Amino acid sequence: MTEDHRKLYSKTICTCIMPMVEDMPTIKVSVLIVEMQARFQYRVSYRKVWIAKQMAIEQLYGNFDASYNELQGWIEAMREYVPGTVIELQTRPYYGPDKQQQPGKRIFQQMFWTFDPCVRAFPHCKPFMQVDGTWLYGKYTQILxxxxxxxxxxxxLPIAFAIVDKENMESWEFFLTNLRRYVISNDNICIISNRGKGFIAAIRCFGVPWRSVYCIRHIAANFHRDYKNADWKRQVVKMGKEQPYHFNI
Structure with missing residues (x-):
């Protein structure tokens, strides 16, 4: 039977899938649908199972607001129990509906962190570093x-992380400044990136003699997006790997 059953509520599904979600929080909804179908001989709707999974995650790990409110406690715990951890948290004042600043309340702005093993391992790595950003998914859609x-x-080896609001010059400058302060002290470093406008502006204002070069993967992806030719894309990657020259900003 492929029809959904009206008594298979999301709460019931949540109870059934809780052990699976606890064992693997990233489990796909489609896998949970198959599990429910095997157990009850009804194919439950995607939306109902998606809601059930969100309920299970919230019961296991708390909701987004509660997690954000625990951020300060997590930071203190990391500093105490993981010696050498570096965390730079920036917040801004909170203003209520009446436009008045609320004492004792702050809004998350951006955060940088790294770990002591990463800092100690970097001198034994190649003098090349790749940087990039990706969107976070959920209620708060900042950038990692x-x-x-x-x-x-x-x-x-990942050596440094940051969560910022936008991928612009200010956020990249915040990231690079702390990267220089806590992780990389030498000058002869080559940074591989997609050379976005915000990153280029930040590295120009940074004042450190680090070189910046294109990431061949981004070049090939952009090339394929415009020309839709897999053979040409492979040739672009091949040319990039054979090019002996580096281009500074």
Missing amino acids: LIAIVQDRNRNV
């Missing part, structure tokens, strides 16, 4: 910035 490096055995 990350810097990664590679050792001589081609193992990838």
Whole structure:
């Protein structure tokens, strides 16, 4: 039977899928639908299972607002129990509906963090660093910035992270400034990026002799987006790998 059952409420589904969500929070809704169908011989709607999964996640880990309110406690715990952890949190004042600043209340703005093992491992890596940003999903859609490096055995190591509102010059300057202060002290560093406008502006104002070059993966992706030719895309990647020259900003 493929019809949904009216008595299979989201709360009932939540109870059934709770162990699966606890074991794997990233489990897909489609997998949960198959599980429910195998258990009850009814194919439940995607929306009902999606709601049930959100309910399960909230019961297991709390909701978005509660998690944000616990941020300060998590920061203090990391500093106390993970020695050498560096966290730079910036907040801004909160103004109520009457436009008056509310004492004792702050709004999250941006945060940078890194770990002592990452800092100590960087001197043993290649003098190349790749930086990029990606959207966060959920109620709060900020951007996660990350810097990664590679050792001589081609193992990838993330060395610094930041959560910012936008991927602009101010956020990149915040990230690079703390990266320089806490992780990378040497000057002869080459940064690989997609050379977005905000990043270019930040590196120009930064005043550190780090070189910036294009990421061939981004070039190939943009090329394929415009020309829709897989063979040409492979040729672009091949040319990029054979080019011996580096272009500074």
